[in-house]
Amino acid sequence: MIVALLGTGLMGTPMTRRLSTAGHDVHVWNRSPEKAQALSDVATVHESPNEAVKTAEIVISMLADGEITRNVLDKQKVIDSAPDDATIINMGSVEPECDKYLAELALRKNKRYLDAPVSGGVKGAEEATLTILVGGNKEDLEAARPVLEAMGRPNLLGPIGAGQTAKLANQLIVAITIGAVSEAFKLADSAGCDIAVLQQALQGGFADSRILELHGKRMVERDYEPGGRCQSQLKDLNNAMALSAKNKLSLPLASSVQASFKNLVEEHDGGELDHSAYYLWLHSQTTQQAK
Secondary structure: OEEEEEOOOOOHHHHHHHHHHOOOEEEEEOOOHHHHHOOOOOOEEOOOHHHHHOOOOEEEEOOOOHHHHHHHHHHOOHHHHOOOOOEEEEOOOOOHHHHHHHHHHHHHOOOEEEEOOEEOHHHHHHHOOEEEEEEOOHHHHHHHHHHHOOOEEEEEEEOOOHHHHHHHHHHHHHHHHHHHHHHHHHHHHHOOOOHHHHHHHOOOOOOOOHHHHHHHHHHHHOOOOOOOEHHHHHHHHHHHHHHHHHOOOOOHHHHHHHHHHHHHHHHOOOOOOEHHHHHHHHHHHHHHHHO
């Protein structure tokens, strides 16, 4: 299929390579042209998003947030530029209302629309093992399945917006679990326990998780090169808490971890670090309290 992918950052780059490996004709655009140009060996690089989508059967948006996504797809008229009956798939993480608005716009312009944010990080994108959380109708998902399955495992959660809501639920679990692993490691370290051994020993027990396996290893090795940025984690937590407030919910754990990531990003220059840097932030909090 002819696929346009808009946004070739941390996730969009390995996703593009997987689509090409699966035999799709891939066209790419990125706001920073050099990132898109690095994919010229596997994709056709375009100077504008409108040019990238003009022949596409599937248009994938993998942009940073809702504001940028609306700007590119709506204000820059990228939805208009795609052929009639093209399927627009937003795989970036945005607030559910953003995709509901864009889906209505796409429908008015004879296009299909799915919201399909992902979980699995850069490693999942590189290995084509992403969990893809889809909102939309079954027929549109089936039409796009060959493209989505080149990147991972699509799951239909419900109507438009359901994919983004599921992503927010995912991000609550991720953030809270990162916090739990960080605090457990800090407690163990303070009592003289070797956290490298602990990280291995806990695997296979009730405390095991992908967070313990992957992010726990990052904490042990002090490796905070981003697989998932703290600023993106905070964006998702903010969106989750806005949805919580809209539905008059009390989410005390989520509220606490949101405040922690806010402090990490805004007061400790952690925005570009991997979200496992919560452990680094926790260490700084402990150090400050000890003074």
